[in-house]
Amino acid sequence: xxxxxxxxxxxxxxxxxxxxxxxxxxxxxxxxxxxxxxxxxxxxxxxxxxxxxxxxxxxxxxxxxxxxxxxxxxxxxxxxxxxxxxxxxxxxxxxxxxxxxxxxxxxxxxxxxxxxxxxxxxxxxxxxxxxxxxxxxxx
Amino acid sequence: xxxxxxxxxxxxxxxxxxxxxxxxxxxxxxxxxxxxxxxxxxxxxxxxxxxxxxxxxxxxxxxxxxxxxxxxxxxxxxxxxxxxxxxxxxxxxxxxxxxxxxxxxxxxxxxxxxxxxxxxxxxxxxxxxxxxxxxxxxxxxxxxxxxxxxxxxxxxxxxxxxxx
Numbered sequence: 001x002x003x004x005x006x007x008x009x010x011x012x013x014x015x016x017x018x019x020x021x022x023x024x025x026x027x028x029x030x031x032x033x034x035x036x037x038x039x040x041x042x043x044x045x046x047x048x049x050x051x052x053x054x055x056x057x058x059x060x061x062x063x064x065x066x067x068x069x070x071x072x073x074x075x076x077x078x079x080x081x082x083x084x085x086x087x088x089x090x091x092x093x094x095x096x097x098x099x100x101x102x103x104x105x106x107x108x109x110x111x112x113x114x115x116x117x118x119x120x121x122x123x124x125x126x127x128x129x130x131x132x133x134x135x136x137x138x139x
Numbered sequence: 140x141x142x143x144x145x146x147x148x149x150x151x152x153x154x155x156x157x158x159x160x161x162x163x164x165x166x167x168x169x170x171x172x173x174x175x176x177x178x179x180x181x182x183x184x185x186x187x188x189x190x191x192x193x194x195x196x197x198x199x200x201x202x203x204x205x206x207x208x209x210x211x212x213x214x215x216x217x218x219x220x221x222x223x224x225x226x227x228x229x230x231x232x233x234x235x236x237x238x239x240x241x242x243x244x245x246x247x248x249x250x251x252x253x254x255x256x257x258x259x260x261x262x263x264x265x266x267x268x269x270x271x272x273x274x275x276x277x278x279x280x281x282x283x284x285x286x287x288x289x290x291x292x293x294x295x296x297x298x299x300x301x302x303x
Contacts, residue, residue, distance in 0.1 A: 064207070130242075
């Protein structure tokens with residue numbers, strides 16, 4: 001999928017992008033990012049870290065989901081210029097994480113057609129976990 | 140307690156503010172590293188072909204496979220060498236901080252490709268303190284810069300550390 005700068009309007013939303021995440025996703029991410037932190041791997045370690053439900057997901061993987069949702073929207077010919085997020089809450093096993101985004105501006109800068117968005121990753125009970133912003137440059 | 144009566148900021152932080160330290164170089168990025176990263180982060184769905192299909196990627200404006208922007212070329216070092224620390228704050232009563240990752244802003248430049256070697260360096264950029272929900276809290280901003288073997292800017296991360 002790819003988008004055209006001329007067709008984007010302020011207020012447009014990112015297409016739906018979500019993942020149900022648990023050990024299958026976390027362990028794969030730990031394997032590639034060398035991120036074997038006990039509270040992401042083991043329920044007892046998660047409880048010792050203060051999360052009653054046990055192990056919890058990686059902020060870095062939520063960040064990857066933001067990148068992936070943006071890439072899915074803009075396509076292979078465009079590029080992501082900037083992503084910012086704050087880690088406000090953790091995510092639990094089997095949460096469905098949805099990347100949300102709303103276009104806030106679009107302009108030509110440094111020879112690129114750039115689109116600005118407010119972004120977030122929300123859980124299935126609509127808890128905000130990663131508010132921030134992103135800038136993508138269309139081809 | 141008033142803002143002027145307490146600080147977690149040390150002399151070392153003042154001395155090293157803005158000084159680049161902790162330079163490190165990644166092993167060369169391989170196509171297999173890129174493919175596995177993309178599979179893991181898109182799991183259970185198939186990742187975009189730009190990350191794994193060479194003939195397809197050659198036909199794009201990039202002319203070849205790219206790594207996802209969030210790809211970490213520094214994962215899995217053979218030697219676990221202790222890194223030069225960004226100067227750390229200190230509590231005057233000797234108790235330990237609770238630390239949190241407050242988030243980051245990443246600005247991307249040249250995309251990473253197979254064969255690239257990335258050099259990173261870090262510096263303590265800024266800080267501020269305030270009386271927050273969890274008590275007196277120090278927010279530090281660390282700048283981390285990545286460049287490739289052609290000295291092209293790859294990424295700048297402004298990372299927020301929270302200690303209380």
